Amino acid sequence: MRERLLAAEQVVGFVWRDGALHVLDQRHLPAEQVWHACHSVVAVATLLADGAVVGASASLICGAYALVLGARQRMDEGGDWDAGLDIDAQVLTDAGVSVVGIERVQQHMHRRLARARPGAQPLAVLEDEARGIHQRDREANLAMAQFGVELIRSFQGNLQNLLSIGCAGAMASGGFGTALAVIRGAQLEGLLERCYLGEGRPLLQGARLAAWELSEEGIAVALSADCALAHVMKTRGTTWAIVGAEQIAANGDVFGVIGTYQLAVAAMHHGVRLMVVAPSSVIDLQAENGEECFHDLGHAPLAYPDSERVAGVGRVEPQFDVTPADLVDFLVTEKGVIERPDAAKLAQLMSRERLH
Known part of the structure; x- marks a missing residue:
């Protein structure tokens, strides 16, 4: 059944593509499909706070990708991206993401960073972990089905x-x-x-x-x-x-x-x-x-x-x-x-x- 579910998949609420989080705005459904390309934590948090995304798991996964966006922005600006994770996590919880959930996301990211091979790019590690969080949720959905x-x-x-x-x-x-x-x-x-x-x-x-x-x-x-x-x-x-x-x-x-x-x-x-x-x-x-x-x-x-x-x-x-x-x-x-x-x-x- 797993393979048939994968083959039949048509509806997605968000996609990580080309370094941005693309979010389907649920407020406009079913009349029209409106997608937003998010390049910052604030952009993601605004959509979450305004009800464009509904669901604890979806909000948390979007939050994981948003932490990657925040870290990249700080790296580009020469700021402290590591300390910035806590700041961005607070922005996301203020937008309605579960406090316990986003703390777990941060823990997963820090563990991945600690295990990363010498010379690994931190941003690549963070992005890979966000993708992993997303994939694990998909796998959990398939198992529950x-x-x-x-x-x-x-x-x-x-x-x-x-x-x-x-x-x-x-x-x-x-x-x-x-x-x-x-x-x-x-x-x-x-x-x-x-x-x-x-x-x-x-x-x-x-x-x-x-x-x-x-x-x-x-x-x-x-x-x-x-x-x-x-x-x-x-x-x-x-x-x-x-x-x-x-x-x-x-x-x-x-x-x-x-x-x-x-x-x-x-x-x-x-x-x-x-x-x-x-x-x-x-x-x-x-x-x-x-x-x-x-x-x-x-x-x-x-x-x-x-x-x-x-x-x-x-x-x-x-x-x-x-x-x-x-x-x-x-x-x-x-x-x-x-x-x-x-x-x-x-x-x-x-x-x-x-x-x-």
Whole structure:
């Protein structure tokens, strides 16, 4: 399946080419494809802060390439490029890149520099490591797709209706996505009849991004209002709800796009299995549980023009929510699969080497 996924790849969210980071501006999709060529940290950070890139993995990989751009600019100006990495990392975290994630990127870069052969050009080493971070994410996507498809096949080997929310796809990652990579794989393996997507209020990631991604690859997609997804489960014979995650706590609680929690509750009621697909890098063993540790639920205003709003009425506008671990049937990572995740199983998973 890996080779077929690679051969079928059509959608990418960013490309490192000719010493610049070229970013597809997701704000303009699906109406038009607008690409930006970024030659500086500031250019990348501005796009990230303004919402041109959605997804923790995609933002982090763009951040890795941005550190290369910053180092090159300082070298050209005769500045201290090494000390500049910390300054540029702060610029990126201010733009929304994960603090823990960018610290890991810096650690990887420093280790590569320390291991580099005598006389190696530091900029070439940094660029090679950024490419490596990108490639490792792609490989993780492929591994998760394989694991997820094996789960789908093992429970019911014929054509199935799958369901997702948000856009855990190629543009949110370094390659094929997490949840949408599994759906792509199911299509290639002849297991997918139709993918039902929620709109993804309030940012409409499902309607604008996930639907576009899948339709670009010829996958049968049907879009639904988020509030109708329970009805879809009841009437369309859905077998799996497949979602991504922004963070996962040590006990298995899932921090994901808003609507994941209510989707999980509806799935439990209708006997639909919930599969959370996410790289092991988002598992935070220092966060004991989601309810106490994932406080920042973000903020995304409801998509109504001012003329349609009732004056004086308060609004609840979280961009993310927390799904308790006991609603998750399977957690799929590049290291393997956990059924009914809990603290002991997650700790054991994180001690493994990557399986693929």
